[in-house]
Amino acid sequence: MHRRTDLWGPDALEFDPDRWLDERMQKYVLRNPYIFLPFNAGPRICLGQNFAYNQMSFMLIRLLQNFSAIALSPEPAMCPPAWWAEKDGRQAIERFKPRHHLTLYAHVSPSDMLSSHLIGFSSQGGMWVKMEAVDDAEVIQ
Ligand code: HEM
Numbered sequence: 001m002h003r004r005t006d007l008w009g010p011d012a013l014e015f016d017p018d019r020w021l022d023e024r025m026q027k028y029v030l031r032n033p034y035i036f037l038p039f040n041a042g043p044r045i046c047l048g049q050n051f052a053y054n055q056m057s058f059m060l061i062r063l064l065q066n067f068s069a070i071a072l073s074p075e076p077a078m079c080p081p082a083w084w085a086e087k088d089g090r091q092a093i094e095r096f097k098p099r100h101h102l103t104l105y106a107h108v109s110p111s112d113m114l115s116s117h118l119i120g121f122s123s124q125g126g127m128w129v130k131m132e133a134v135d136d137a138e139v140i141q
Pocket residue numbers: 037038039040041043044045046047048049051052
């Protein structure tokens with residue numbers, strides 16, 4: 001649903017967080033809140049939505065304060081199958097293979113979390129990144 005161009009506009013497949021800040025917010029989401037599924041919409045909308053946004057913002061800000069760079073670090077287990085490259089749209093350029101039910105997510109099985117290296121990884125493999133810590137002196141406590 002979040003990738004439908006009839007609901008989100010012609011650039012629906014672009015990863016572009018600015019769509020929450022510019023005129024596209026008014027044009028698509030505010031006009032039809034039911035197109036954004038994670039918390040649903042209407043009278044039974046998630047009561048914890050703002051609390052969840054608050055927690056996520058706080059966690060992200062604390063993370064970004066402690067790392068100067070975060071880059072995707074593709075590992076074989078997380079990569080999409082080679083035939084995706086033949087497909088159209090995002091599938092052709094995707095650099096990790098998301099799983100999905102209601103929303104997309106990166107799958108990590110319990111055995112993945114226990115292993116300190118990639119042996120024994122399931123085919124989904126999570127989404128690996130490399131992060132550079134800022135100097136201790138710069139860390140904001
Ligand atoms: C990322 C985090 C969260 C997501 C994606 C999420 C998503 C949802 C969704 C999809 C619903 C169903 C809405 C419907 O039936 O139309 C819901 C309901 C609800 N959520 Fe959340 N939720 C999150 C976090 C939270 C938190 C942190 C709380 C409480 C502190 C919370 C409390 C509730 C409550 C009480 C309802 C029931 C509302 C009702 O039926 O009237 N949620 N949530």
